[in-house]
Amino acid sequence: MDYKYVNLVYFTGTGGTARVADAFEQAFLNQSINVHRTELNGKNQPVDSCDLLVVIFPVHAFNAPKSIDEWIEQAPPGRGRPVAVISVSGGGEISPNTACRAATNQRLKRKGYHVVYEKMFVMPSNFMIKYEDILCAMLLGAAPRNAEKAVSELLTGICHRTTPFWIDRVASKLGVLEKIGAKFFGKCLKANENCINCGWCAQNCPRGNITIVNDKITFGGTCVICLRCVYGCSQKAIEPGIGKFLILKGGFDLRKIENKIGYMTVFPSVEQVTQGSLLKRVKAYLIESGEK
DSSP: OOOEEEEEEEOOOHHHHHHHHHHHHHHHHHTTTEEEEEEEEOOOOOOOOSSSSEEEOOTTTOOOHHHHHHHHHHHHOOOEEEEEEEEEEEEETEEEEEETTHHHHHHHHHTTTTEEEEEEEOOOOSSSSOOOHHHHHHHHHHHHHHHHHHHHHTTTTOOOOOOOOOOHHHHHHHHHHHHHHHHHHHTTOOTTOOOOOHHHHHHOOOTOEEEEETEEEESSOOOOOOOOOOOOOOOEEOOOOOOOOGGGGTOHHHHHHHHHHTTTOOOOOOOHOOSSSSGHHHHHHHHHOOOO
């Protein structure tokens, strides 16, 4: 396909989806294709004129986060413009996530876009289950290789669509309730005694859910549970009032993992780091990238 200009539209919370966007951007640039990036961070960001639209999002309750829904709603008619839909999760293309792109695909179709490609990428888990640093490092290293493969398929005209399990379609529809629950999660966030009123959380919330008035932090109802504020606060001052079991006790910081990668000289086999049924699709993803 003769794509000259690509627009990457993505929402990221704790950074995993941004790394996937980085990988796609570099893969397109390697093919001398111009790339424009649109990060959904609460500002009005209409679709940019392009030959190919790539929508990238983290899976939230078997669906795309609300920011993606809102962006598609305000986007202009697609008029047949091709779209690649890339989802990002910690578990990979495994039930109940196989329908996580279905609602987004339908929204894009109703707007006149033509979904020609869809795929799941895997990033380190920031939700309930903590991965070992070595597995996280391997997943970060796999993203550029799998992005190169995806871009190659897009440029050669390969149409890659998936068929979700019927039970996962049900899970996806029920997962919409999470968008309602996210409002309560956001309102129940609280700043503890470690808070130094630095303002980092308010400045970096991609939903504008946090404000500071008279040195008092207020949490609103536009949260999507991206967890950026919880994990990103340098003082560890933000705590959830509900859903504490969702948070990794040791925190989550991709930058620290990336800093460690440079010191890693020996990596175990994929088989060694992906034992167990919960990691079977993570294993497949790493093997697809060329890991042994």
